[in-house]
Amino acid sequence: MNNDPQPEVWMRGPIAGVPSLLQPVAHALLQAKEEVTRYLQGFDDRLLWEKPGGMASVGFHLQHMAGVTERLFTYAADKTLSAEQLNGLRMEGAQDPLLNAAALVAAFGSRVDTAIQQLKQTDETTLTDIRYLGRKRIPTTQLGLLFHAAEHTQRHLGQLLVTVRLLPLLSR
Template sequence: MPQKENSVEPWLRGGRQQVHAVPRAVLHALDLAREDFERWVWPLPPGLLEEQPYGLPSVGFQARHIARSLDRLLTYAEGSPLSPQQRDALAGEHSPATAIESREEFETSLRLADQRIQALPLEQLEQTRYVGAARLPVPLAALLVHLADHTQRHAGQAVTTAKVLRALHTAEQS
């Protein structure tokens, strides 16, 4: 059963004070995504993770998309282009996976993202990075903020879909 609705979010807990403000805010967003999945997504019956109620993207897709987009965005943040393997992973985000595979990929990606974000040189926050095939220029700090926004957007979609699935599943049980 989900925890109470008004728990204090990571950014309000005062943690990670040793980390610079920009990466700290990004890490707090990732912490919140992890907690939202723990609270709303992973308690779902495994068979529901790939369901698409009302045509919504599945929570399994959202988990894979968050995991793989973190890897892609951090690759750009590190100043590198995407590898062929990353391009293949992007193409496969809609392919169903087991609940265990989706959870492991999601949790591993958040753990690795935490390490990669903390390893980024702070003196480069205003330096340009290039994103996508078009190599669009963006400051590293802006790329990190987008990484947080993007993760939270998809975590929110996963939570909403999980709530819909829970309601539909409960109604079917009645």
């Protein structure tokens, strides 16, 4: 499935400026960015909102991966979500004729770039500091939120890649 001669991001060494304990988060997010870019190149926009067998659409996965990264990194920074972020959450998966795969891939890539910058500014000594998730203010840690952003993104990436491969077969 991997036609890229380059090794996976984690095998290329540390990401400059990212604290050692946060390297796995950076590696996972950058790997997702690369794979999304590679596997959605030339994607047929007519399939963007299709839900094969009731699965989530490619458009939803792209929106959600960008959105969940932004939201979890916001909580990790000990901030609450803005009205714009809450609206974005509500709109994930809603068909928007103005959106295409290239725009959603670019938005996800930009979100990953912003997340990497936040990682570079994160003090490792604060990783076990308490942070709160959502309106219910579920207690967790800064590291827990950052790790979950990477893990959750990878989970959706896997689902996205299966859907991207399946859709052209079903549309024949």
